[in-house]
Amino acid sequence: MGQSNLFILMIAIPQIFSQAVKQNECVCNLQNSDPVFPENTLAKVQTAAAECIKDITSEKMTEVDRLLLGLRQRIKQLNENVVTLEKEDDKNLYGAISLRIIELELAEILTLLNTLNRTTSNYHHLSIETAAQLQDMTDMMVNLVKFDKMQVIKKEHENQQIKKDLEKCKNERKATLPPPTLSPGHCGLGQMVNVSGPKTYSLTKYGTSYPYGAWGRDVNPAPGDEKKYWLVVLSSSNVYGHYVRQYSTMSTLLLGLGPADTYISSSNPTTNTIQGPNMVMYGNALYYNCYNTMSVCRFNMTTRTVSNVALPKDAGYNSKFPFGLLGVPYSYTDMDFATDESNLYVIYATTGNFGNVVITKLETSTPPVLGQTWYTSLHKTTATNTFIVCGVLYATRYIDKETEQIFYSFDTKTNEEHYDLKIHIRKMQTNIEYLNYDPRDHLLYVYSDGYIVTYEVMFQ
Incomplete structure (x- = not known):
């Protein structure tokens, strides 16, 4: 063997074999027995997450709060106007003006209520759709975690928890x-x-x-x-x-x-x-x-x-x-x-x-x-x-x-x-x-x- 110009390298790793193809050259063939990573599944999760972020914005989350605040303010204003009308109602001009103001307030309150009802209904449907999407994404991610042989995701979760603890300490x-x-x-x-x-x-x-x-x-x-x-x-x-x-x-x-x-x-x-x-x-x-x-x-x-x-x-x-x-x-x-x-x-x-x-x-x-x-x-x-x-x-x-x-x-x-x-x-x-x-x-x-x-x- 010492007189041979051909040197064959054997690597003691399962499923990896070496063979000499030319003088002084070595080629390793890798055969992977693991299933192919489902890239399409990951792409679906990313797309679904992007759609959720697009549908659920900070402006939408605060819209109901703004409508409720506006409704409370208008009802308070209406109550004050009714009290004013009761005090000044002389069956003449001033009473008629105050009554007209109250009519306008009621109309605006009804408009706010209709807007609030529509918004609440839309949010209800959005909540149902988002819950279903989140469940699908959760199931897909559970399956994808099986491919994490080196527990990278587990370590990433631990790192995220450490970051949260550090942020809490910082605050x-x-x-x-x-x-x-x-x-x-x-x-x-x-x-x-x-x-x-x-x-x-x-x-x-x-x-x-x-x-x-x-x-x-x-x-x-x-x-x-x-x-x-x-x-x-x-x-x-x-x-x-x-x-x-x-x-x-x-x-x-x-x-x-x-x-x-x-x-x-x-x-x-x-x-x-x-x-x-x-x-x-x-x-x-x-x-x-x-x-x-x-x-x-x-x-x-x-x-x-x-x-x-x-x-x-x-x-x-x-x-x-x-x-x-x-x-x-x-x-x-x-x-x-x-x-x-x-x-x-x-x-x-x-x-x-x-x-x-x-x-x-x-x-x-x-x-x-x-x-x-x-x-x-x-x-x-x-x-x-x-x-x-x-x-x-x-x-x-x-x-x-x-x-x-x-x-x-x-x-x-x-x-x-x-x-x-x-x-x-x-x-x-x-x-x-x-x-x-x-x-x-x-x-x-x-x-x-x-x-x-x-x-x-x-x-x-």
């Missing part, structure tokens, strides 16, 4: 901690200790194509407007807006029923156009950053006239000192507007204050007037949003896709600053483009990637 570590000792506020509420919710979560009728906007209530409403809600969506390049949409109640806003549009200008962008998502409604007037200037604009909703006041000459505008996250700016957010229990504020940054946040009280005259000013050490581009509660400015920052953190406070009464707050906001979408506090209901009104959301502020 527990991120749980909201009590903030450091702050002044107890100056309006009898005590210090803010937590933010709960979301309490309301709904996609606007504009959809996710318009991720920048703002909404809320008039903090200082005119008599009769206490229940109104306003909405502004930046419909031009996610930068500009030229009209305000108002709804009579929360339910009509959630369902997109009966909006009333008030136009500031005829088009975008032009003089008096809204620039950027930060704005507030106060005393029947919308306050916002006026197009391409460092000026605060005040739009009177009744007279449809605009007046303005300029910020200091070194104030940032046109994305010089915008809010941002992880080095990515929120465009045209140089000015922010905030309301608390007694005042209206504009929040911005100046070169004189090294790009740090400046707070100025706005006097709500026509035109508006700049009032008392405070200077902070918070660099504006490190925050994503600000709001004010009881004279205390709070700033938020991006933590991850699920969490926004209130990390900073500045007390306008004492000038005390704190950077070590750890109050978390559980997000429903990745970004929060707009955030403001309403002292009437102690809620944070949020516009987040096309969704309108509310959170409840909790005090000690």
Whole structure:
């Protein structure tokens, strides 16, 4: 054998045989006795799963909740109108008007009920079909697991469980901690200790194509407007807006029923156009950053006239000192507007204050007037949003896709600053483009990637 030029390699593995075909060459033939993996079955499972994901979306899952909320709101409104009718019914003009309003309310309630019934019926059929599909996919996957000779799937399940345990541990570590000792506020509420919710979560009728906007209530409403809600969506390049949409109640806003549009200008962008998502409604007037200037604009909703006041000459505008996250700016957010229990504020940054946040009280005259000013050490581009509660400015920052953190406070009464707050906001979408506090209901009104959301502020 040592004199032979042919070397035959024998491999002691079952079903594998070696044979010499040429001098100094070896070929191995593999014969697999296992059945062929059913790729078609796996493809069917993947297709069925994709169809389920397509049929069951987050919008559909929240549709019934929105309809029920709207129905409750309308029934409450109807009850109030009936009580009003009983008090004022003099068999004459006012009684007839109130009765007509009640008739309209009943018609809208019937419409909501019909929509709810149709939606519920559709969901019932979808639930039956989905349950059958899930059972079929489960059976097919059980059969496919038999091909997992090396228990890869079993190990993957164990890894998934470990990941869930790690995520749970991470969430527990991120749980909201009590903030450091702050002044107890100056309006009898005590210090803010937590933010709960979301309490309301709904996609606007504009959809996710318009991720920048703002909404809320008039903090200082005119008599009769206490229940109104306003909405502004930046419909031009996610930068500009030229009209305000108002709804009579929360339910009509959630369902997109009966909006009333008030136009500031005829088009975008032009003089008096809204620039950027930060704005507030106060005393029947919308306050916002006026197009391409460092000026605060005040739009009177009744007279449809605009007046303005300029910020200091070194104030940032046109994305010089915008809010941002992880080095990515929120465009045209140089000015922010905030309301608390007694005042209206504009929040911005100046070169004189090294790009740090400046707070100025706005006097709500026509035109508006700049009032008392405070200077902070918070660099504006490190925050994503600000709001004010009881004279205390709070700033938020991006933590991850699920969490926004209130990390900073500045007390306008004492000038005390704190950077070590750890109050978390559980997000429903990745970004929060707009955030403001309403002292009437102690809620944070949020516009987040096309969704309108509310959170409840909790005090000690």
